[in-house]
Amino acid sequence: MYEFQYHRATSLDDAASRLADEEAKLVAGGMTLIPTLKLRLAKPTELIDLAAIPSLKGITEEGDAVVIGAMTRHADVNRSDVVKRAIPALATLAGHIGDPAVRNRGTIGGSIANNDPAADYPAAVVGLNATVRTNKREIAADQFFTGLFETALQPGEIVTAVRFPKVAQANYQKFKNPASRYAIVGVFVARTPAGVRVAVSGAGACVFRVPAMETALAANFSPDAIKDIQIPQDGLNSDIHASAEYRAHLVNVMARRAVQACA
Amino acid sequence: MPDGTIGTPVRRREDYRFLTGQGTYTDDINRPGQLYAYILRSPHASARINAINTSAAKTAPGVAAVFVGQDMAAEGIGGLPCGWLVNSKDGSPMKEPPHPVLAVERVRHVGDPVAVIIAESYQQAKDAAEKVAVDYAVEAAVVDPAAALQPGAPQVWGDQAPGNLCYDWALGDEAAVDAALRGAARVVKIDLVNNRLVPNAMEPRAAIGEFNRATGDYTLYTTSQNPHVIRLLMGAFVLHIPEARLRVVAPDVGGGFGSKIYHYAEEAIVTWASAKVRKPVKWTAERSESFMSDAHGRDHVTHAELGVDAQGKFVALKVVTIANMGAYLSTFATCVPTYLYGTLLAGTYTTPVIFCETKAAFTNTVPVDAYRGAGRPEATFLVERIVDVAADELGMDPAELRRRNFIPANAFPYQTPVALQYDSGDYQTTLQMALQAADYAGFEARRQQAAARGKYRGIGIATYIEACGIAPSAVVGSLGARAGLFESAEVRVHPTGSVTVLTGSHAHGQGHETTFAQLVADGLGVPIDQVEIVHGDTDKIAFGMGTYGSRSLAVGGTAIVKAMDKVIAKGKKIAAHILEASDADIEFKDGRFTVAGTDRSLGIGEIALTAYVPHNFPHEELEPGLDETAFYDPKNFTFPSGAHIAEIEIDPDTGRLEICNFTASDDFGRIINPMIVAGQVHGGLAQGIGQAVLEGCVYDKTTGQLLTGSYNDYAMPRADDLPNFSLSTHATLCTHNPLGVKGCGEAGAIGAPAAIANAIVDALKPLGLRHVEMPATPEKLWRAIRQHQSGAAAE
Amino acid sequence: MQRTVSLTVNGKPASATVEGRTLLVQLLREHLGLTGTHVGCDTSQCGACVVHVNGEAVKSCTLLAVQAEGANVLTIEGVANGDTLHPMQEAFRNNHALQCGFCTPGMVMSALDLVKDNPRPTDREIREYLEGNLCRCTGYHNIVLAIAEGAAVMRGEAPPANPHGVAAE
Known part of the structure; x- marks a missing residue:
């Protein structure tokens, strides 16, 4: 690691003002950032730790939605009675991110702000049609994830919470990379109030939806309905672990399994 | 005294310190005033070094010194030696290019050490390394061993190894094999790759060099399986330090699997540099460095042909293998794909004529050397795969084809056509035990049940033989080894009867402190808690060749037995003197020296006290003390064997494989501690299964970049990848060591890959x-499923 | 930037002056001399560095020392009761669940974390829970047995019959 200043922010405003320095970086759970720093792949001048801002933590019900604070850890989401009751698929997904020690530190805000193409949460945020709250505004899931490790967050903008509509019928199926255990392909299928959504992680540079599957499932919510819907390979990730062709195939398999598990 | 501890699951004496965080691994050691070394490594697979500018680094905060290859060359520092000379079939010696400690003029693989930066903290050294400017002229690289031998391939060593060929070695009668193949009813052929592996002991390598200004002595603390060998190689060939001035300490070692046998550049760098900077210098590998600097394993490309007669008897085997050496010859690299491979190609079978040719290729990759099993897994994978292909072509049950060709239990000693003489074994029994434990007979029903669930289920058998207990020095010397492969032991009985054993074997997880203590407790009849095992320090132990090749019990344990025999012989003379009897009449049993046929006896504690307080002592015949040393040079290899059976299921939708059952029946000869033996088998199986379904070291074929350089890309077996294992043993005793032991450390890694591969092929055989x-x-x-499904549909 | 971090380690107050980039594992090993916690990788995969921070398992190689300010840290050195092994440590011994010992501290700390949340884990749950702990020696077979035994004893039950034939002490 390169040396840096460390600042434990006392409030959201404190953190935001420090973030005016473009070389500064926020640290939430640090489960991605610290390994990145250890490999000297980033050189921030200052790390602004969000751990001591109480307002960023916790899980609350707001009418027909569940709001999860940005600094809420995967282990907390996994164990939350509120989440388990309102959106069981989300609790299950959180319980399969990384490994137990990672889940005891990693946070939802850190995960979605980083937008790793193989991360799990982006699939849930898009699949459930969630809304990302920041210190400045609310951003719809479909607008939040914009590309490889890129989001709609502007300089100085900090994720404060994610608002998930309550959706009982949803499921996430992950095919893990045998080495890293990240998703080679993860498919989140949900029957939301706004219709069926299918969100895919791991396969492309950024989480994406599969409209053809959504349409077919809206008409007939069964694995058979999407059996023949193959997504195009163009633009999918291809590496030593999985070719684009294999990933495209797995999207179909995982989507069918998710639908099956929902039904 | 109890009945004895041999054959019982004594809990390990090592465990208390490891379980309480009190183990002492090399990186746990800190020497007063120590500095830290960071090794700057080549980012290129092949490049000329035009210039290195270290001036900015030398003035960076905390930096004490920066050294490059020229600095060491200027002082006449030698290269890292190779310990085994292999001759080509035309009689010419192998090509043996230099192996500089720090690269000079060229780098030849990603990770090749280029400079060392020494600073007050590791982070300062690493910060300063970014200020070292190396001007590289990048050149074309070759990483695949078969590609390296093609005309026009990039040349790793130019004129020093034309065509990238290190040697072209052969064993066996090629004309006889060709004739037998021509006359065979059927010739079964196979082409296969034995995938390259990274050993990945969980403890990264580390080394601390310490020069003592007052005495001129050096101490090296290092993560080694054989500290005496490191002292010999580094002292004699690299740094030119007399043994008497060099102490090598290998404290607790966190796994090795072969990768910590070899003498590595970093050991020489920190030792040499400690004299330059006049302070201890510590280096600890980061895991990403381990991936690009620990010797890798396997990496063979092979074509083989097996001749079979009308009754299914094997009549000849012909094997041509290309083996990857990497960019430099590691300590024992050259013997692995030759004397530890070609000699094992008879397997458990009576194949009368065998020919093996091995071409060793230089490539722009990390050096390749022995990794758990070392040559024997490669031989077993080949033999057991081709036997299964033969069974398929003959329409025979693979178990029956094996039975038909086994060396019978009454045929030992058995001389194979590839130089080895097996002393004992019973292959029918271990196979039968495995078949029963795996319910082989009931498999077809399970296959059908799986098919009903939409899964392909398969079962695969592999039998294996290994040559362990390495090795008779005269034999290996005649084959090119530049070392003897004996072992030493000193059994020191103290005046009050406790015992210290100093052994040249050095555990890195095998539990020697327990197993060896069992030997001594039973052998001398003393309580096991009165026995202390000392290993891993060249200042304490007379000499040692270390731990690898499943040799510690068969060779090191036998040395302990020989030393105990001397203790007992001396004790008998002392007892005879005190008891006024003839030494021929003294019997030793359960810790007591007794005049035969009488109740007159003395305990070993009383004898020991007399030996050190020699008032009533046969001074004219004996020296005082009860401390005996033995060096044991084995008479032959030992030959563990067994049968492994894997049962797997494949999900056709995803290709995901699940290991449903794994059964191993092994013959390790006499077993001292069955719990430790089972643990060795479990670990070997995990590595063998890892090779079969998870692990593969991948280089970019064009750039030579290491693509699997971390645990994010190199798939290590995890708990949920593996099943519970079903183990059993059946002993035929080794005939040429007094314990009858054979060795168990590598068996799992040898049998498992072929068992899994055979199970996969069996599962997808319908396709x-x-x-x-x-x-x-x-x-x-x-892909295999899809390709064969579409092929089947087209037919 | 040097700063002083104060925390509680194995029940005792501790402090050290560290850089911003100093990891918790470095604080433990290099500043406090607690070398039982190990570093086996640089990508947060192997789990040799697992300790408990405020009662939960974390990878101490992926946490800055400054982030642990004020925390209550338990390392492998603090698990035994004096010279008496914790039942989980004892179970590792009884089942030969360690060989080279390098991954062992992390394994034990993870095992304790598992049993805290799941006092009666199945073999499958144990294997899945160990996703973040690599062992290269044991093939995990005996580790799974050990954790099951340790969990049983921690529940106050008699340990299951020892599959290796080790006699109870």
Whole structure:
């Protein structure tokens, strides 16, 4: 690691003002950032730790939605009675991110702000049609994830919470990379109030939806309905672990399994 | 005294310190005033070094010194030696290019050490390393061993190894094999790759060099399986330090699997540099450095042909293998694909004539050397795969074809056509035990049940033989080894009867402190808690060749027995003197020296006290003390064997494989501690299964970049990848060591890959699959299924 | 930037002056001399560095020392009761669940974390829970047995019959 200043922010405003320095970086759970720093792949001048801002933590019900604070850890989401009751698929997904020690530190805000193409949460945020709250505004899931490790967050903008509509019928199926255990392909299928959504992680540079599957499932919510819907390979990730062709195939398999598990 | 501890599951004496965080691994050691070394490594697979500018680094904060290859060359520092000379079939010696400690003029693989930066903290050294400017002229690289031998391939060593060929070695009667193949009813052929592996002991390598200004002595603390060998190689060949001035300490070692046998550049760098900077210098590998600097394993490309007669008897085997050496010759690299491979190609079978040719290729990759099993897994994978292909072509049950060709239990000693003489074994029994434990007879029903669930289920057998207890020095010397492969032991009985054993074997997880203590407790009849095992320090132990090749019990344990024999012989003379009897009349049993046929006896504690307080002592005949040393040079290899059976299921939708059952029946000869033996088998199986389905070291074929350089890309077996294992043993005793022991450390890694591969091919046999390359990843299996399904549909 | 971090380690107050980039594992090993916690990788995969921070398992190689300010840290050195092994440590011994010992501290700390949340884990749950702990020696077979035994004893039950034939002490 390169040396840096460390600042434990006392409030959201404190953190935001420090973030005016473009070389500064926020640290939430640090489960991605610290390994990145250890490999000297980033050189921030200052790390602004969000751990001591109480307002960023916790899980609350707001009418027909569940709001999860940005600094809420995967282990907390996994164990939350509120989440388990309102959106069981989300609790299950959180319980399969990384490994137990990672889940005891990693946070939802850190995960979605980083937008790793193989991360799990982006699939849930898009699949459930969630809304990302920041210190400045609310951003719809479909607008939040914009590309490889890129989001709609502007300089100085900090994720404060994610608002998930309550959706009982949803499921996430992950095919893990045998080495890293990240998703080679993860498919989140949900029957939301706004219709069926299918969100895919791991396969492309950024989480994406599969409209053809959504349409077919809206008409007939069964694995058979999407059996023949193959997504195009163009633009999918291809590496030593999985070719684009294999990933495209797995999207179909995982989507069918998710639908099956929902039904 | 109790009945004895041999054969019982004594809990390990090592465990208390490891379980309480009190183990002492090399990186746990800190020397007063120590500095830290960071090794700057080549980012290129092949490049000329035009210039290195270290001036900015030398003035960076905390930096004490920066050294490059020229600095060491200027002082006449030698290269890292190779310990085994292999001759080509035309009699010419292998090509043995230099192996500089720090690269000079060229770098030849990603990770090749280029400079060392020494600073007050590790982070300062690493910060300063970014200020070292190396001007590289990048050149074309070659990483695949078969590609390296093609005309026009990039040349790793130019004129020093034309065509990248290190040697072209052969064993066996080629004309006889060709004739037998021509006359065979059927010739079964296979082409296969034995995938390259990274050993990945969980403890990264580390080294601390310490020069003592007052005495001129050096101490090296290092993560080694054989500290005496490091002292010999580094002292004599690299740094030119007399043994008497160099102490090598290998404290607790966190796994090795072969990778910590070898003498590595970093050991020489920190030792040499400690004299330069006049302070201890510590280096600890980061895991990403381990991936690009620990010797790798396997990496063979092979074509083989097996001749079979009308009754299914094997009549000849012909093997041509290309083996990857990497960019430099590591300590024992050259013997692995030759004397530890070609000699094992008879396997458990009576194949009368065998020919093996091995071409060793230089490539722009990390050096390749022995990794758990070392040559024997490669031989077993080949033999057991081709036997299964033969069974398929003959329409025979693979178990029956094996039975038909086994060396019978009454045929020992058995001389193979590839130089080895097996002393004992019973292959029918271990196979039968495994078949029963695996319910082989009931498999077809399970296959059908799986099919009903939409899964392909398969079962695969592998039998194996290994040559362990390495090795008779005269034999290996005649084959090119530049070392003897004996072992030493000193058994020091103290005046009050406790015992210290100093052994040249050095555990890195095998539990020697327990197993050896069992030997001594039973052998001398003393309580086990009165026995202390000392290892891993050249200042304490007379000499040692270390721990690898499943040799510690068969060779090191036998040395302990020989030393105990001397203690007992001396004790008998002392007892005879005190008891006024003839030494021929003294019997030793359960710790007591007794005049035969009488109740007159003395305990070993009383004898020991007399030996050190020699008032009533046969001074004219004996010296005082009860401390005996033995060096044991084995008479032959030992030959563990066994049968492994894997049962797997494949999900055709994803290609995902599940290991449903794994059964191993092994013959390790006499077993001292069955719990430790089972643990060795479990660990070997995990590595063998890892090779079969998870692990594969991948280089970019064009750039020579290491693509699997971390645990994010190199798939290590995890708990949920593996099943519970079903183990059993059946002992035929080794005939040429007094314990009858054979060795158990490598068996799992040898048998498992072929068992898994055979199970996969069996599962997909209905689709017409004939072979699958390792690691059999989900995508590979999915493609195999899809390709054969579409092929079947087209027919 | 040097700063002083104060925390509680194995029940005792501790402090050290560290850089911003100093990891918790470095604080433990290099500043406090607690070398039982190990570093086996640089990508947060192997789990040799697992300790408990405020009662939960974390990878101490992926946490800055400054982030642990004020925390209550338990390392392998603090698990035994004096010279008496914790039942989980004892179970590792009884089942030969360690060989080279390098991954062992992390394994034990993870095992304790598992049993805290799941006092009666199945073999499958144990294997899945160990996703973040690599062992290269044991093939995990005996580790799974050990954790099951340790969990049983921690529940106050008699340990299951020892599969290796080790006699109870």
